[in-house]
Amino acid sequence: MTQAPSKEYGKKYWLDDMRNVNKIFRALIIVCALLFISDFFYEKHVVYEFEHWLGFFGLFGFSVSFALVLTARELRKILMRDEDFYDR
C-alpha cells in the first residue's frame, strides 16, 4: 500500500509558490487586526475585569502560544532521545 506514485507527481500546486504562502500569512495578519479592533464594536459579557481589556484574548493567545513552543523547544534538550532508545 505504500507509495503509489501517481500522475500528479510533477504538477505545480498553488501552495508550492512561496508568494502564495506569503499571501496567506498576510491575510492572517489582516484578519487578526480586524478581530483586534472588533473589540470596540460590541459589548463584552465576561466575568473578570481583565477580560475587558482591549484585545486581551488575542494577545493572550499569541503570547502563550509563543511561550509554549519556545519552552517545548528547550524541553527537547532534556527529554529527547534517539528513535530506537527503548528498543536497544
Added chain:
Amino acid sequence: MIVEFPPGLLMIIGAILVPFIKGNLRPIYMLALPLVGIWQLTGLEHGTFGTMSAFGFEQTHVRIDKLSLLFGYIFYLSASLGMLFAWKNTDRMEQTSTVVHVGAAIGAVFAGDLITLFFYWELTAVSSAVVIWSARTKRAYRAGLRYLIIHILSGLLLLAGTAMYSGETGSVTFNNIGLDSPGGLFILIAFGIKCAFPLLHNWLQDAYPEATVTGTVFLSAFATKLAVYALARGYAGTQELIWIGAIMTAFPIFYAVIENDLRRVLTYSLNNQLGFMVTGIGIGTTLAINGAVSHAFAHILYKGLLFMSMGAVLHRTGTVKGSELGGLYKTMPWTTGFCIVGAASISAFPLFSGFVTKSMILTAAAEEGHLVVFLVLLFASAGVFHHSGIKIPFFAFFAHDSGKRPREAPFNMLLAMGLTAFLCVGIGVYPQPLFALLPFPVDYAPYTTTHVVTTLQLLLFSGLAFATLQKTGLYPAELRSTVLDTDYSYRRLAPLAIGWIMKKGGEIINRLEKVVSLRMAKFFHLVFQLSGSESALTRSQQTGSMVMWVIIVLCGYLAFYLFG
C-alpha cells in the same frame, strides 16, 4: 426479549460469532451489532433491571438514566463509525476483541453497582490489550503488556475500594462516592488511572499509537471516556478534580509540540481534552457537568475523526511520523479536508462541535470564580489549537513536500470520515439534539457575540504565533526521536535500579561469603586437627599397637597393684 437484555452483553455475546462469519458478511454483521444496540437503547425506559443478589449484596446489572444513556449512545455511534472505517480489515483477532471491548465499555456504563462495574472494567482492559497485540509487532506486544499490567492494577484498586466502601456502607450501588466515604480514594485512583490523570497517564501515549490503523480508532473512544463517565457518576463536585483536570489540560501540550509520531501527538491532545472534562466534573455545577459529558460526546467523534485521518495516512504511506510526511494534500485532498474538520472541532472553532461543549466548561470555571484554572484552560485551549489544530494537518498534509504521492484513502475510510465530520459540524451548528440528551436541562447559549469573537481572537492569534514561528525558523523541526515521559521510570529506571540492586547485592553476598568461608575454614581446620583422620584423638591405629597399649596399661595396673 431484546429490550430487557443488558446492552453490553449484546455485543459481548455477539462477538462470539464474529470469527465464524465468512467474507463480506462479517463486516455487515459487525456493523449491525452496534446499530441493533442503538435501536435497543431507544426502546429502554429509565430505571433498572437485572437485579440479583450475589456476594451478599444487591447488584443491579443495568441502570438506565440520562447519564448512562448519553454514553451508551455515543459508544454505539462511535463503534458503528469505527466498523465502517475498518470495513476491509480481516483480522479475526482484532475484530473479535474490538467488539468485546465496545461491549465491555457499554456494559460498564450501564452497570448499576460497583461489582458489575468491576467485571466490565477488567474486561475492557483485557480486550483492549488484545486489540493492541493485534498489530503483531514486538513494540505492540510489549506496550500491550505494560498496558495490561497498569489496567489490571486499576481494576484491583477498584475492587479494594469497593470492598472498603461496601464494608462501611453495606451497599455496592454505584452513585456519588466522593472522597469522604471509605474506599473513596482507592476508587478515585482506579478511575484516575483509566482517565490518564497526571503521572498516571503514560500508558495512553505508550500503547495507543502502537495499535493498528483501525485499532487505535476504536481504542481512542472507549476506555478513557468510560473513566470520565465513572468520575461524573461518582465524584461530581469533588474539588480536587478541578486542579487535577487543569494540570491535565496543560502539561501534555508541551509534549505534543515536540513529539514526532503524529498519532502519539493525538494521544497527548486526547489527554489534554480529558483534562477539560475532569475540571468540569470537579466544578460540579449543572452547567459544568453538562459541559463535561457533552464534551466527552463531541470529543469521541472529533478525536475518532483525527485518528481516522492519521490512520488513513499510515495505511497509505506506512508512516505517521511528522519528519517523514508533508505535502499529502496533493493526492489525499478528502482526507486532508476531513482532518481539518476534526482539527477545527478539537480547537473549538465556532460552528464546530468542540466550541459548543468546551465553552460550557470554561464559562462554568469563570463563573464559579476559579480564576487561575480559567487562565490555565485558556492557555490549554490556545495550546490545543497549536498542536492538534495546526500541527497535525500541517505536518502531515502541508509543510515541506515529502515527495510522497499516496493514493486517496479507500472509500470505506472516506465514508466513515465523512460521516464523522458531518456529525462534528452538525453538533457545532445545531447542538439542540445533543443538549436534549444531557443529564441536566440546558440553559446555555453558546453563540453569543462575546463567545464567538473572543474565541476567534484566542485561536487566530495563536495561529499567527504558529505562522510567525514557522516563518522565523524558531518552530522546532519534526525530528526522528523518542521523547521521555513517565514511562521512562518503569521502562528504564526501574530495570536499571533492579539491575543495580542485583549487582550490588551480589557483591555484598560475595564479600560475606569470603569472610564466612575464611572463618569456616579455620574452624574446620581446628576440628580436623582434633578429630580428623590424622589427629591424636581419632587417627586409626594398627591392631598390634593397640594390643601393645593394652599390655602397657595392664602392666601399669599390675605394677600399681603389686607395689601400691
